[in-house]
Amino acid sequence: MKKWHFLRHPVVIFVLAQLAWLSLVGIWIYWYISNYIIFDKVGDKISPQLVSKSANLITLLIGLFLLVAILLGMYLIFIYLNKQIKLAKLYDNFIGNITHELKSPLASIQLYLETMNMRDVPRSKQKEFISLMMQDANRLKYLINSILKISGLEQKKIYFNFEVCESESIVYTLIDNARQQFKLPQKAIQIIGSAPCQCVTDRDALKIAFDNLIDNATKYSADNVQLTIRLSCNLKKFIMEFTDQGIGISAKNQKDVFKKFHRIYDQNSPNVKGTGLGLYWVKEIIKYHGGKISVISAGKDSGSTFKIELPIYQTSKQRYINSLLKISLKNGLKRVEK
Amino acid sequence: MKKNKFVGSKILLVEDEETLAVGLEYNLNEEGYQVVWAQDGKQALDFFNTKEFDLIILDIMLPYYDGFEVARQVREKSPEIPILMLTARTHVDDKVHGLALGADDYMTKPFHLQELLLRVKGMLKRKMWYKEVTISQPVYCFGNNEINFANLKARAKGQEFQLTAHEAMTLKYLIENKGKIVSRKELLDKVWNITSEVETRTVDNFIVRLRKYFEPNPAQPIFIKSIRSAGYMFTDP
Numbered sequence: 001m002k003k004w005h006f007l008r009h010p011v012v013i014f015v016l017a018q019l020a021w022l023s024l025v026g027i028w029i030y031w032y033i034s035n036y037i038i039f040d041k042v043g044d045k046i047s048p049q050l051v052s053k054s055a056n057l058i059t060l061l062i063g064l065f066l067l068v069a070i071l072l073g074m075y076l077i078f079i080y081l082n083k084q085i086k087l088a089k090l091y092d093n094f095i096g097n098i099t100h101e102l103k104s105p106l107a108s109i110q111l112y113l114e115t116m117n118m119r120d121v122p123r124s125k126q127k128e129f130i131s132l133m134m135q136d137a138n139r140l141k142y143l144i145n146s147i148l149k150i151s152g153l154e155q156k157k158i159y160f161n162f163e164v165c166e167s168e169s170i171v172y173t174l175i176d177n178a179r180q181q182f183k184l185p186q187k188a189i190q191i192i193g194s195a196p197c198q199c200v201t202d203r204d205a206l207k208i209a210f211d212n213l214i215d216n217a218t219k220y221s222a223d224n225v226q227l228t229i230r231l232s233c234n235l236k237k238f239i240m241e242f243t244d245q246g247i248g249i250s251a252k253n254q255k256d257v258f259k260k261f262h263r264i265y266d267q268n269s270p271n272v273k274g275t276g277l278g279l280y281w282v283k284e285i286i287k288y289h290g291g292k293i294s295v296i297s298a299g300k301d302s303g304s305t306f307k308i309e310l311p312i313y314q315t316s317k318q319r320y321i322n323s324l325l326k327i328s329l330k331n332g333l334k335r336v337e338k
Numbered sequence: 339m340k341k342n343k344f345v346g347s348k349i350l351l352v353e354d355e356e357t358l359a360v361g362l363e364y365n366l367n368e369e370g371y372q373v374v375w376a377q378d379g380k381q382a383l384d385f386f387n388t389k390e391f392d393l394i395i396l397d398i399m400l401p402y403y404d405g406f407e408v409a410r411q412v413r414e415k416s417p418e419i420p421i422l423m424l425t426a427r428t429h430v431d432d433k434v435h436g437l438a439l440g441a442d443d444y445m446t447k448p449f450h451l452q453e454l455l456l457r458v459k460g461m462l463k464r465k466m467w468y469k470e471v472t473i474s475q476p477v478y479c480f481g482n483n484e485i486n487f488a489n490l491k492a493r494a495k496g497q498e499f500q501l502t503a504h505e506a507m508t509l510k511y512l513i514e515n516k517g518k519i520v521s522r523k524e525l526l527d528k529v530w531n532i533t534s535e536v537e538t539r540t541v542d543n544f545i546v547r548l549r550k551y552f553e554p555n556p557a558q559p560i561f562i563k564s565i566r567s568a569g570y571m572f573t574d575p
Contacts, residue, residue, distance in 0.1 A: 096427070100399055103426035107447035108358040114451040115365055125364070132357045269401060273354075 010085065014078045018071070025067055032060075090261035090276070097263060097275045101143055105136035143275070149208075150277055153284050160202040160288065162328040164313050167195045167238045168231060174207050175229065178214050188225045189214070195233040195240075198313040200321045201289060202328075209285045212278040213306055217244035220269065236316035237291075243305040249297040257295055258283040286310070290317045290324070344462040345370030347392040352382040352408065353424070354400050358447075362395070369455060379403025386412055391419060393461055396441070398425040398432065406439055413440035417490040418468065418503055420461040424449065442503060464529065468507055471514055478513055480561055480574045483552045485509065494552050501551075504529060508544050512562060512572035521569035545570060 006012055112129040115121060121129065152158040175189055217227045221244060230241040247269060249257060256262045263276040286293045291310040297303065311317040349371045353359040359375050366373045374389065376382035378401040386394070386408075394412065398405035409421055423436045426447045433444050443457055468487075476488040483494040487510055490501045501509070507529045512520060522538040530540070545564075549556040563571050 096429075099428070100426040103447045104355045104358060107426070107449060108355065108361060110448045111358060111361040111365075111451055115361060118451060119365075119368060129361065132360060136357050 010078075010082060014074075018074070021071075021074075087260075090259070093263060094261040094276055098143075098147075101273065101275055102140065105139045108136045109133050146275075146277060146281065150281050150284070153281070153288070160205060160324070160328055162200050162202050162289075162324040164198055164200055164325070165203070167197050167199050167233065167310075167312075170201060170203065170206065171195075171229065171231060171240065174203070174210050177207065178211055181211065182214060182218060184214075184218075184225060189227045189229065191229045191231065193231040195231040195238050197233040197238050199238045199289075199310045200313050200324055201310070205285045205288070209282045209308075212282045213242050216278065217242070217246055219273070220244070220246040222247065233312060236312055237309045238312055240308045240310075241305050242308075243303060245303045248300050248302045249295060249304050250299055251297075254295050254297060258293065288324075290320045342370050342459065344392075344459060344466070346372060347462050348372045348374070348390060349458070350374050350376060350382065350385055350389075350391045350394045352376045352379070352394065352396045352400065352405070354378055354397060365451060365455065366458070369458075371458075377401075379405070379408050382408050383411055386415075392465060393458060394419060394421045395458070396421055396423050398423060398427050398436070406435060409436065409439045409441055417500065418465070418506075420465050420503070422457060422461060424454070440502060464507065467528070468510065471510055480513075481552070481554070483561075492551065499551070505544060505548060505551075508541070509548055512570060516572050516574060519565050519568045519571050524569070 007016075112133050116126065116129065149158060172191060175191060178184070179186065179189060214227065218225050226245045228243045230239075230243065232239045232241075249264070253264050257264070258279050260280040261276040262280075263274060283293050286308055289310055291308060293306060293308050296305045296307070311321060313321060347370075349366055351359060351362055351366070351373050353362065353375070354377055356377075359377075363373045363375055374385055374391070376385050380402040382394075382396070382400070383403065385391075396405045396408060400408070403411075405423060405425065409423070412419065412421065417440070420443075421441045423441045423444045424447065425432070425436075425444075428446045436444050442461060445454060445457065472487040477484065477486050479485075483492065485492045485501070485506070487506055490503065490506045492499055492501050508525060511525060511528050522541045525541045526538065545562060546556075549559050549562055552561060553559045560575060561572060563573060565571050
């Protein structure tokens with residue numbers, strides 16, 4: 001019976017339902033017209049008042065209009081449901097990944113606590129274990145914070161603190177911080193080019209975006225991390241291109257990497273950790289800044305380039321940027337009043 | 339804690355989480371085992387192909403090759419090495435898949451250290467018992483059946499097939515106790531190292547499988563007989 005399984009696919013069900021519906025309407029129109037012709041011929045002889053051509057035409061037109069409206073409605077509902085099904089599948093993946101991401105550090109913390117409870121662990125080892133437990137506790141804290149912040153960002157409940165800043169200077173500062181945080185040598189991340197312009201940014205949010213990109217470059221580079229950040233600007237945009245020498249992203253996946261919960265499963269991947277939220281978070285942050293992010297990769301083992309474009313304060317998207325500054329100012333005042 | 343008689347056993351620890359691997363390695367070393375740590379599926383297979391191990395502790399979500407693939411490739415070459423899957427994946431499908439690929443046990447994270455160490459010890463105990471009894475008599479024939487306990491290959495009803503480690507160990511234990519009644523509990527203890535998750539029904543399922551393989555008429559067994567309210571008995575008429 002496997003050959004009939006395709007009938008269960010939502011697209012097939014939708015097409016068959018549409019065909020059934022259209023056939024029914026076709027039969028109905030045929031029936032209506034053929035009856036109408038008879039009625040037209042005989043009606044005059046029975047009772048001339050019954051025949052009103054204009055009323056019949058209007059009924060037919062209204063009927064057709066309603067038919068198109070119903071078809072359109074069904075199509076839209078189908079598209080919406082299809083999206084929901086896809087999202088539900090991705091959500092299932094997310095639950096699997098988040099379970100792994102939460103349970104692994106928890107297992108590690110439990111292991112060290114039970115070890116110290118069960119054995120006489122030398123002092124130096126104890127210190128090492130405590131440091132590993134703290135590492136895991138921080139990982140858990142970061143994971144939980146990310147989930148809460150993304151949820152807040154989606155519901156617009158996160159207070160941003162936007163301010164006008166020198167584009168180059170903020171990049172240099174944030175990348176210096178990232179080098180220390182990820183314990184990367186100076187030459188692992190190189191900044192080239194120049195961008196003498198100003199833009200409106202929330203420093204903390206931009207740090208999250210940069211950290212995510214650097215973390216990805218680290219996770220998906222098999223050997224040494226080599227990240228180049230090219231800065232440039234034109235009349236309206238400040239452009240940052242993060243190019244790594246990692247395993248690359250296939251053309252098929254390039255479209256989906258910014259989608260919520262999306263993760264790439266690849267046998268060549270040197271890393272399997274992650275929730276599928278990182279790049280979605282980056283995209284949302286950049287979108288909130290009035291900018292956009294895209295990715296280009298020549299494919300396997302050819303590295304990837306993430307391009308971020310932010311509007312320049314003086315020349316682009318002024319109304320939106322000014323509204324961001326106003327919101328931040330208001331929130332700042334509220335915080336001071338409290 | 340009692341002195342561990344399996345001191346020196348070599349364990350391949352396959353775990354990509356460094357913080358967890360360091361703690362596991364420390365505890366296994368403290369128990370007297372020699373531990374080799376592989377950080378991904380590729381490295382695990384490299385180590386397995388170049389070194390000898392007595393047991394493998396295997397995570398599932400691994401870079402390059404996942405734990406299922408590692409278990410599959412290991413089982414192709416070595417049907418008898420004990421594999422303990424240690425993973426954060428708790429879904430019953432993962433557990434069934436892992437066990438079907440030949441894992442001997444499955445533990446989910448977070449786990450209790452003492453339980454893990456006891457399971458490792460139990461698996462090594464079973465491996466040693468199996469090795470000892472197999473060296474003395476690797477091939478056993480009964481009726482028209484022939485079983486090679488060294489490579490787990492069996493020939494019955496004109497066909498050659500591969501037994502799983504548990505099937506072979508169940509049969510071996512019954513043969514070792516030929517003519518004696520072996521209770522389900524005893525089999526659970528000797529073959530499965532009894533755990534709360536394994537019930538006596540598991541033994542019955544294995545016996546049904548073994549009868550299907552080797553009995554001319556599984557409904558009326560002549561080799562593996564059921565002894566009512568007592569267990570099973572192997573006879574070789």
